[in-house]
Amino acid sequence: MKTDVEELTPTRVKLTVEVPFDELKPNLDRAYKEISKQVRIKGFRPGKVPAPLIDQYVGRGAVLQEAVNDALPELYGRAVEETEIFVLGQPDVEITTLDDGKELAFTAEVDVRPKFEVPDYDDLEVTVEEAAVTDEEIEETLNTLRERFGSLTAADRPAQEGDFVSIDLAAAIDGEAVEDASTTGYSYEVGSGSSVEGLDDALAGMSAGESTTFTSTLVGGERAGEQAEITVTVQSVKVKNLPEADDEFAQLASEFDTIEELRADLRTRLGRNKRMQQIGQARDKALEALLGRVDIPLPDKVVEDEIQRRNEQLEQQLQWSGLTRDAYLANEDKTAEEFDAEIAEAARQAVKGGFLLDQLALDEELGVENEELSEYVVTQAMQMGVQPQQLAQHLTDSGQIPALVSEVLRSKALNLLVEHVKITDEAGNELDLEAIQRELNGETAEAAEAGTETAEEAAETAEATEAAEAEDKAADKAEEAKDKPES
Template sequence: MKSSVETLEPTRVRLTVEVPFEELKSEMDKAYKDIAGQVNIPGFRKGHVPPRIIDQRFGRAAVIEQVVNEVLPGHYSSAVASNDLRPMAQPEVEVTEIPNTSGPQGGQLVFTAEVAVVPPFELPAIDESIEVVVDSTEVADEDVDKELEELRGRFATLKTVDRAAATGDFTTIDLVARIGGEEVDSVSDVSYEIGSGDMLDGQDEALSGASAGDEVAFTAVLKGGDHEGEEAEVSITVKSVKVRELPTADDDFAQMVSEFDTIGELTEDLRKQAAQSKESQQALQARDRLIDLLLERVEIQLPESAVEHEVSQRVEAAGESADQDALRAEVVREMSAELLSEAVAKEFDVQVSQQELIDYA
């Protein structure tokens, strides 16, 4: 296989790839064998139809088309790698020459691929003089307490109470939304934590102070469904109010949630976990701050088409109210950071173990 690169723009190239018939021969043989196993031709056993008969019945062009579809992606990838290109989008491929469709087998496959790329860039100097400031990995008692509280929270239970609801309480509710007096949406027996803000704007305020059996009403903009973005009159019936009760942090709790016999042993293990977490966070923080520092010292040209494509996808996901300038800056930073990270890893032959992938993923 031979390949060449023509620079059309600083961030766009045309890759020309030539594949001689000798490199296609094994795939041609495989294609003939596949077709022979699929067709029934009088006088020949299935799977034993000679290539010349297949050419006569179906045309060699059909075989070549199958081969081209099979081998083209691999040869494109090989050409990209051998020319040290960094594609940022799917290529626009055009097949300009195919092997002989009649007569003696031979000829070659030639195709071009136009693709957006990142042009080569020079890494800034990276040595011991570079310093970044990161957070300490020291574990405070407050860190351990937080881990223990989160663990207790996972084993909490809900208890019904006979009082007005407050922030942090869990309510069971029926909700109906109406526009112009017509019901447009409703849900029943939904558990909702007051203060979570997970449903409608104004819902937390409406439920605060309500008791089981009460009905509250408020106006809110709907966040989903066929009437998303429209203002609706919302009524909620409170069916119950519950509080979350945390289990006592004692030896019984330690035995229930872990392999440890005492709360002291569990707490010590939580301290070790917190230390490991802080070490992982520090490593990621150091990486991100180093990349930010290096990005200030290097110029990476990104294909505008690739940036715009990613921005449009994020705008579509976030909605029309999304700040496109902020999203664009985010996309440029992320793309540049990824390219820079890859270049640094290649320059210093960075190898990542399976355990490191687990620890820092």
């Protein structure tokens, strides 16, 4: 087999492959056997029809077509392997010569990973946010916790910002009711801005039993984006009472005896969160800085696929939240053109970053061991809340193991890059990310026992586990508090 490579663009090549006809003999034999099972010729059982009769009744051309279709995937794979190109996506294949008994020739145009050199990164410098925790942040977090233990009591007065109202909503366009934009007994926080525009203004000053009508744009349903007359009726007005931030509340909401112990724990948790954010920012900014030093041509099809993937992901999220795309854009205060431009730019940067990390991994001869794949699956499974065996089976069945290997390789390449970057916070303090990772790792007994996790993976797992446990405890105690009879 002979293969020539023609570079059409820096990201697309054309393979011209010539195959001696005798290499197709195994494929021809399989083609005759397969067709023999399908034809019915008197005097011969299925699968036992001789080749000359198949040629006579079915035609040699059909046999050749079956044989070529069977041979092409393997022949294309061999051509790619021999030319040592890194292909992206599926090829456009065209049979150029099929000379029975002599030769098969075909071309295959396919996108390839562009060739470029990774720029020097030893002198890169990035700045991340400080990890200092302020008293205001502690109080804000404490107030959020108090909100979870708050109770609603009826207010014998008009609604104000921050009140919770039970309302009925009805919408009409040109006098015709819009059924999917109407609801009853809807609990809403006045001033939250989480519903149709104009609702907060309409509710301010309304008392239980009162109704009013205003004009707004529908954000959901079949007629989203259209102007409608919306009638709101207030059924009740309630005010939220928060528990005092004292020792009694600390004992109710946590495992601590005093409010100062609870505040100290919140400071520790917030500090951990900020240190984790520093690690994430350092990784993102290091890659961004290196990307700024190199120009990488990008295959249009690969970028288009990434744009489509991001749009599909957004559509799924919108479906789960019950929002339309128009409503989402309205909430984000962006036009469709602006949003599409942002998605396209993010997709280009993601593709470019992937190419850069792939090349860095090749240059540094990084590899992935089975143990590293297992660790990655375990970490992902913990974050997703599923069993590692279940996730591993899903990845195997769906053919995602190569993508998983690529993801782990890119992560290792990014870790290597960050090790060579000077990182300072906004106050000018130089940071040692390895020391931060060891510190976070050291705070987790599970991570220390594991030993095989990277410090970053252990910290991420610990953070997710710790946050989930804290939230579960707070939720359980909040439920217990609500179940207690009022005195």
